[in-house]
Amino acid sequence: MATFELYRRSTIGMCLTETLDELVSNGTLTPEHAIQVLVQFDKSMAEALETHVKSKVTIKCLKSLHSNILWLRSYLKDGTFAHLQIL
Amino acid sequence: MTTSTVYVNVVEDVVKKLRDQFRSEGVDDSVLTEVQELWELKLMQNGAVLERPANPHARGANVPTPVHDLNVPYEATEEYETPTAEMLFPPTPLETPMQTPLPGIQEPVVYQYMPQGPSDYTTVPEPGVAGEMKLGRPAPYMQQPSAWMNQRPLGVDVNIAYEEGRDEDDAGISQPPMTKDFFTLSAGKRKREDFNSSYIPGGYIPQQDGAGDFISEIVQENEIHLDTGLSNERLKAQTRNKADLVIDSIIKSKCTSQKISQVDGTDENADDANENYNASADQDPLDINDALKEVKAEANDDDEPPLNEDDDDEIDELDQGGEEPSTSHLVLAQFEKVTRTKSKWKCTLKDGIMHLNNKDILFAKANGEFEF
Numbered sequence: 001m002a003t004f005e006l007y008r009r010s011t012i013g014m015c016l017t018e019t020l021d022e023l024v025s026n027g028t029l030t031p032e033h034a035i036q037v038l039v040q041f042d043k044s045m046a047e048a049l050e051t052h053v054k055s056k057v058t059i060k061c062l063k064s065l066h067s068n069i070l071w072l073r074s075y076l077k078d079g080t081f082a083h084l085q086i087l
Numbered sequence: 088m089t090t091s092t093v094y095v096n097v098v099e100d101v102v103k104k105l106r107d108q109f110r111s112e113g114v115d116d117s118v119l120t121e122v123q124e125l126w127e128l129k130l131m132q133n134g135a136v137l138e139r140p141a142n143p144h145a146r147g148a149n150v151p152t153p154v155h156d157l158n159v160p161y162e163a164t165e166e167y168e169t170p171t172a173e174m175l176f177p178p179t180p181l182e183t184p185m186q187t188p189l190p191g192i193q194e195p196v197v198y199q200y201m202p203q204g205p206s207d208y209t210t211v212p213e214p215g216v217a218g219e220m221k222l223g224r225p226a227p228y229m230q231q232p233s234a235w236m237n238q239r240p241l242g243v244d245v246n247i248a249y250e251e252g253r254d255e256d257d258a259g260i261s262q263p264p265m266t267k268d269f270f271t272l273s274a275g276k277r278k279r280e281d282f283n284s285s286y287i288p289g290g291y292i293p294q295q296d297g298a299g300d301f302i303s304e305i306v307q308e309n310e311i312h313l314d315t316g317l318s319n320e321r322l323k324a325q326t327r328n329k330a331d332l333v334i335d336s337i338i339k340s341k342c343t344s345q346k347i348s349q350v351d352g353t354d355e356n357a358d359d360a361n362e363n364y365n366a367s368a369d370q371d372p373l374d375i376n377d378a379l380k381e382v383k384a385e386a387n388d389d390d391e392p393p394l395n396e397d398d399d400d401e402i403d404e405l406d407q408g409g410e411e412p413s414t415s416h417l418v419l420a421q422f423e424k425v426t427r428t429k430s431k432w433k434c435t436l437k438d439g440i441m442h443l444n445n446k447d448i449l450f451a452k453a454n455g456e457f458e459f
Contacts, residue, residue, distance in 0.1 A: 006419045010440045011447055012094050015129035019122055028118055037105060037122065044100040049438040049449060052088050052096065057441070057448070059455040 003042035007049075016041055090447050091136045098126055135447055417442040420453060432457040 007013050020037060023029040029037075088096075102123045109119055130136040420439025425432070436453040 004421070006421075007440065009417070010419055011133055011135045011442060012097065012130060015133060015135070016126050019125040019129060022125065023118070023122060028121060029114075033109065033112070033114060033118075036108065037101065040101050040105050041097070044097050044104065046438065048093055048097045048100065049440070049451070052093050053438070053449045053451045055448075055450050057439075057450040057453040059453060059457075061455075061457045061459075 003039055004046060005038075005042055007042060007045040008038060010045075012045070013041065089137075090449055093449060094130060094136050095127075098123060098130075134445075415442075416444070418453075420450075430458055432459070 008017060016038070020029065020034040024031055024034050102119055106116065106119055110116070127136065418436075418439060418441045420436040420441075423435040423437055425434040427433075432455075434455045434457075436455065437451060439450050439453055441448040441450065
C-alpha cells in the first residue's frame with residue numbers, strides 16, 4: 001500500500017531521514033531497511049495525526065498580492081491566526 | 088496532547104512496529120535501538136521534543152552541579168555537550184599544573200587534589216560528571232598546600248614529555264625557569280611545532296614535502312661523483328639533464344593523478360526527483376501555488392499574456408532550489424476541498440503539520456481563506 005510521503009519533510013521526518021542517512025553511510029543499516037523504516041514512519045505519522053491530534057486551525061490572509069512568492073511570505077506576516085486547541 | 092508528546096509516540100510506534108519485522112529479517116535489535124536514539128537526539132537538538140522520554144541513564148545528566156561549584160558557570164548536560172577541548176583532551180590530574188601561569192598561584196592545582204567532600208559522592212556514578220569536576224577551574228578557595236606540591240617536576244612530565252632532558256638539568260634550579268616554560272606551553276598545539284624547530288640545533292630542518300626529493304637524490308649522486316673526479320662541466324650538464332627529466336616526470340605524475348570532480352550544476356535531476364509528491368491526495372503550499380498560478384494565467388490571458396512567461400521559471404527555480412532552509416515556513420497537510428470565488432480562495436485541510444516561526448503545530452482540521 002502506498003503511503004503519503006509528505007510528512008517526511010516535517011521536522012520529525014527530516015530528523016529521521018538524517019538519522020537513516022548516517023546509519024546507511026556508515027554501513028549499520030541497509031538502504032532497503034531504511035526505506036522500510038520510512039514507510040513505517042509514514043504510516044505511523046498519518047495515524048498519529050488522525051487519532052491523537054484534535055486541534056482546529058483557522059487561517060485568514062486578506063491582503064491581496066500579485067506574485068506567488070510574495071503571497072507565501074505575507075501569508076505568514078499578515079495572516080491572522082485563530083488557533084483553537086481542543087485537548 | 089502536546090506536539091512533543093505526539094512525536095515521542097510516533098517514534099515509539101515506529102520502532103515497535105519495526106522490531107518484529109527487523110528480527111524476522113535477521114537485523115540485530117541494536118540497530119533499531121541506535122536508530123531510535125539518534126532520531127530522538129536530533130529531535131531534541133531541533134527543539135521539536137522538549138524532554139527526553141523516560142530513560143534510565145539519561146536522568147543523571149540533569150543532576151545539578153554540586154554546591155561547592157557555585158563559581159562554575161552552568162555546564163550543559165554531559166551527554167549532549169559539544170566536545171570541548173577538555174573533553175577531547177581529558178585533563179589528567181597531572182596536567183592541571185599547566186594551567187598555573189605563575190608560581191605563586193596554587194589554588195587551581197590544589198583544587199584538583201583536595202578531598203572534595205561528601206557532595207561529590209552523589210554524582211560519582213556518572214562518567215561525564217567526573218569530567219565536569221575537572222572543568223571547575225575557577226574555584227579560587229585556598230587549601231593548605233600539601234606535600235605533593237613540591238613534586239612539581241614529576242607532575243609536569245606527562246604533559247611536556249619533550250622536556251625530560253631539561254628537567255634533569257633544572258632539578259636543582261628554582262621555579263622561575265619552569266614557569267617560563269609554562270608560558271610557551273600554554274599556546275596549545277603550537278608549542279610542539281615551536282619546539283621542533285628549536286629542538287634540532289644548527290637550524291637544519293629536513294624537508295618534509297616531496298618537491299625536492301628527487302633533486303636531493305641527484306645532488307647526493309653528484310656529490311659522490313665529485314669524489315670520483317669528474318670534470319665540473321660534465322657534471323653540470325649531467326645534473327641539468329637529469330634534473331629536467333625528473334622535473335618532467337614529477338609534473339606529469341602530478342597532472343595525471345589529479346582528477347577534479349565536477350561539482351557544479353550539470354545534473355539538476357536529483358532535485359526534481361525529490362519533488363515528486365503523491366499527486367492524488369496531498370498538497371502543500373507549493374502545489375497550491377501551481378494550481379493557483381494556472382488559474383491566474385487563464386484569467387489574464389486576454390489582457391497581457393507576455394507577463395506570465397516568467398512566472399513558471401520562478402516557481403521552477405523554487406522547486407530546484409535544493410534543500411529548504413530549516414526555518415522556512417511550511418504547512419504539510421492533506422486537502423479536502425479547495426474553492427475559489429473571483430479572487431477569494433477557501434480551502435479545507437486535514438491532518439497537517441505546520442512549521443511556522445521555527446515552531447511545529449499539528450492540526451486535525453484547518454480552514455483557510457485567502458484573498459489575492
